Amino acid sequence: MATVSTVDLEPLAVRAAAPTDLPALPDGVGLTWRALTPDDLPAWFALCEVVEDHDNANERAAESELADHFKGAWRDPARDSVAGFDADGTIRAYSWSEFRQVTEGTLAPTLFGAVHPDYRRRGIGRALLAWSEARGRQQLAAATVNLPARIRLYLDESHADARRMAETVGFTPIRWYVDMRRDLGVELPAGDVPEGLRIEPYSKERDEDIRIAHNESFARDHWGSSSIDAEAWALDVVGGEKFQPDWSFAAVEEATGRVVGYLLSGAYDQDWGPQGFTEGWTDVLSVRREWRGRGLAGALLTAAMRAYAAGGMQYAGLDVDTDNPTGALGVYTRLGYERRLGSLLLTKEI
Template sequence: MSTVDHEPLAVRAAAPAELPALPSGVGLTWRALTPADVPAWFALHQVVDDHDKAIERLAESELTDRFKGGWRDPALDSVAGFDADGHVRAYAWTEFRPVTEGTHAPVLFGAVHPGYRRRGIGRALLAWSEGRARQRLATAEVELPARIRIYLDGHHAEARRLAEACGYAPKRYYVVMRRDLSVPLPAGDVPEGLRIEPYDKERDEDVRVTHNESFARDHWGSSPIDAEAWSLDVVGGEKFRPDWSFMAVEESTGRIAGYLMSGAYDQDWKPQGYTEGWTDLVAVRREWRGRGVAGALLTAAMRAYRAGDMQYAGLDVDTDNPTGALGTYTRLGYEQRQNSVLLTKEI
């Protein structure tokens, strides 16, 4: 169905006038999160991530960053349950960045302390955050397809049962992969006509445009990233490693043909038992695909990770990626490990 075939998004969103009430009688006081709550919010995540054996752990700085960005409204998009001692025991956060092409796709985050589960809190928070997502969608200025998203680790069966009971359906599957850096690295031959250069902050806007013209338009579920979101969520975070990031540049024109962005998520290293350089994003312009550009970028990153005393290179991939990324990574020596799932409601 094309965009023009849809009913107006304000109608499709079916936004509630009032958000669902949150549970009373569970020993919690409900209010929006503020920057001052970050330490208590982070403490909840540490307990939950350990209990649920989360594939990716959140850093405190990443929670702080949630309060940045003009598209975010934490006073309306978040809610948390505080116990009598001021500890955060549960929360929900609706993240929605309107786009001008692609798909409007708010994503729902949330967690409940293990000691407060099976009291209906998780179901109530999911209903609250979905209601808020629908309210945000109803205000979108550009008419586009829309979906509400929840990402879950593949082994988190309890959370998946809850999501499916609330009407969410599996839409996409992802695999976490790692590559042992102690064994010989691939040659990483650079295609003729290109050179691999370290990431250069002066070319950041060129990299963002390359992302939008390659990754965002050719990968399922992706939409263009504007300059503000790019500066905050891609290159502005504490974990971003520009020294582990690279650009493939056309020698004749200076145009960026592909790029790779890396991070050092050290909060994951102890729980997973090894250090790792993580590839956040890698993309190649359509006209350069099939020539080994991604392999050259990934090899450059692997060399940088190893020089930084990392034991593994890591990344995740959509198992249905149409560019054949899963095969590329496998040929470079990456091995599949954990998996995650995207569940959605199509709007």
């Protein structure tokens, strides 16, 4: 991924055009607005379940994953989230702008939220999007480094109404992603490991080496990615309830002991019922530049497939940026992965 020069960038505090006050949220819709707290988790999760079922979402949230949004020194739910409660205390809508400052790459708050189906067509979704975008601009304006920046919004490809609303207020589709799956009942590839390397199961002893490899390969070479510090890695990558260390692997250079590739997996069992099959999910896969083109990615994926199958999974799954410069889409297709669903990223470039 090419490095963007910051020499000619206006100060981010200027580019962000952050408002002093966040926009007002709708009155007269039967909702009271306040920030989310950990005590709201059951009600928040209940809303997510209703919305995801109604919208046939590509991925479903687990309550433990929602709880993770209240962890981490960089998160500030009291300022970054808002939810609408009805007279019975039921959450009917929410929005969140989540932001972690980095020191290189791109600064990028991510917006997410939902409105209960019974409360749609009242201007609530548009108001929440405006609120979270404004909060994202405030987050960027307060950043202590001057880097390229964007405000991000990820949507399922099938969610045409949400996309239309976002585009109406100036968000632009910029990247497309494909969810793929591979039938584990079909003969698996040989998965030959390149000479000079060995593939090891994930271990805590290798964890920091894997994080460093991530920052020096995936974060630098994959569009829109940034480095991740030890706290965020421990919380969001290998510390979640869904992370599966037994399905995760590191490729180690035998001569040096250096990690040159890795694959991290999760078991998102909340998705299995709605999608109709069990699946081992590849969360992150990367190979250092000097080892690309030698079959290492395929060897790591094959090791993961074997682990998924041994765990009783029917399919291996992953998603990929269709413009991935490493040729990942072709690698996956050759290994037998097939397209299942699509999603996209819309942004406002700052």
